[in-house]
Amino acid sequence: MKKRLYLDCAATSWPKAPGVAGAMAFYLTDVGCNVGHGAYQAAYDVGATVLDVRKRLCRMFGGPAPQNVVLTSGATHALNLVLNGLLRPGDRVVTSPMEHNSVLRPLHRLEARGVRVDYLACGQDGALLPGQAEALIGRDVRLVVLTHASNVCGTLMPIAKIGRLCRENGVFFCVDGAQTAGSIPIDMKAMGIDALALPGHKGLLGPQGVGALLLSDTISAAMEPLLTGGTGSRSDSLDMPDFLPDRFEAGTLNLPGIYGLQAALDWLEAQDGMALRDREIRLTGHLLARMRELEPDGLRVLGTFHAVDRVGIVSVDFPGLDNTKAAFRLEQNYGIQCRCGLHSAPLAHQTLGTFPQGTVRFSVGPFTRFEDIDYLQAAVCDIMEI
Numbered sequence: 001m002k003k004r005l006y007l008d009c010a011a012t013s014w015p016k017a018p019g020v021a022g023a024m025a026f027y028l029t030d031v032g033c034n035v036g037h038g039a040y041q042a043a044y045d046v047g048a049t050v051l052d053v054r055k056r057l058c059r060m061f062g063g064p065a066p067q068n069v070v071l072t073s074g075a076t077h078a079l080n081l082v083l084n085g086l087l088r089p090g091d092r093v094v095t096s097p098m099e100h101n102s103v104l105r106p107l108h109r110l111e112a113r114g115v116r117v118d119y120l121a122c123g124q125d126g127a128l129l130p131g132q133a134e135a136l137i138g139r140d141v142r143l144v145v146l147t148h149a150s151n152v153c154g155t156l157m158p159i160a161k162i163g164r165l166c167r168e169n170g171v172f173f174c175v176d177g178a179q180t181a182g183s184i185p186i187d188m189k190a191m192g193i194d195a196l197a198l199p200g201h202k203g204l205l206g207p208q209g210v211g212a213l214l215l216s217d218t219i220s221a222a223m224e225p226l227l228t229g230g231t232g233s234r235s236d237s238l239d240m241p242d243f244l245p246d247r248f249e250a251g252t253l254n255l256p257g258i259y260g261l262q263a264a265l266d267w268l269e270a271q272d273g274m275a276l277r278d279r280e281i282r283l284t285g286h287l288l289a290r291m292r293e294l295e296p297d298g299l300r301v302l303g304t305f306h307a308v309d310r311v312g313i314v315s316v317d318f319p320g321l322d323n324t325k326a327a328f329r330l331e332q333n334y335g336i337q338c339r340c341g342l343h344s345a346p347l348a349h350q351t352l353g354t355f356p357q358g359t360v361r362f363s364v365g366p367f368t369r370f371e372d373i374d375y376l377q378a379a380v381c382d383i384m385e386i
């Protein structure tokens, strides 16, 4: 069988945590019923599982309470709930050019409806430039929305510092935790975060189609629901319930996904989180070093050069070779699966100087081995004919 080396964990993690597939199969074959509507034991059991997932996410990310954990289809859904639910014409929002389209596109649409969007400037390594946050975040800002780490180059954003500034100025703070949840500790209360968007399918090692939005009481009280519909509660009223999480959870939840996510959280909680992050830093450092060895031959390596300041993502720009062709050959000749292009973050490439050609992105996870990186380097050398 052809070798398969999966280096696309930033898009979605694979393999999933042990137990995820089994838990989903268990739900689908042995449980199967909905939550909240059935007056029978199996439905209560499903409800207990859903509550358990809310409790664990709340504990893991320093949320206010389990009911403040709104279950979503992923980070995009969570971010849309906040941006469309909170911002009104005349509001000012501050963000960065390193955002994913799941932030940029909703903001672009809101801009057309009278919301003002300002961007914090970042350097060529994707890091926030000094003094930017202090200059732009003031009392007239309604919301700061920031990714915790760039999905293009992996560079981390100083969210604790921004959270402090937001708190001092009475500004809501929303963090896109898509690239960090599961690997870098996030504490909403300690970091002054009002809304935290999480995908279940990346660093949390769960299945696709499930995620969460953790909300502070103050931001949730200021938000309108994005979707309206059945919640299984207050069904006598045509208005959405005014309590959490029902206010923001219309329709049937992704229950197979929630069972899968519960199993993933089981696995993650049984690990030493510090050791996992330490390994990610060493593995990313190894990947960075191996790619930087090829810089004299023209390979451009993006992002900050300190592995502690990034997640497990390294993007490169091939010299004199179309990045799409490079990625194609890596897969065809070596079974290396990576991603090329703009990675849904066009403004990040303008900042990094890789627009419009984009980059080839390698991203690692807890199951990537150190020797996989050496294999990658040999393949990249071969493609560059060095």
Ligand SMILES: Cc1ncc(COP(=O)(O)O)c(C=O)c1O
Binding pocket: 010, 011, 073, 074, 075, 076, 077, 099, 100, 102, 147, 149, 150, 151, 176, 178, 179, 198, 199, 200, 211
């Ligand atoms: C930084 C960032 N934000 C948001 C998303 C969207 O996440 P989801 O696929 O869970 O909607 C991604 C996905 O790649 C991402 O990298």
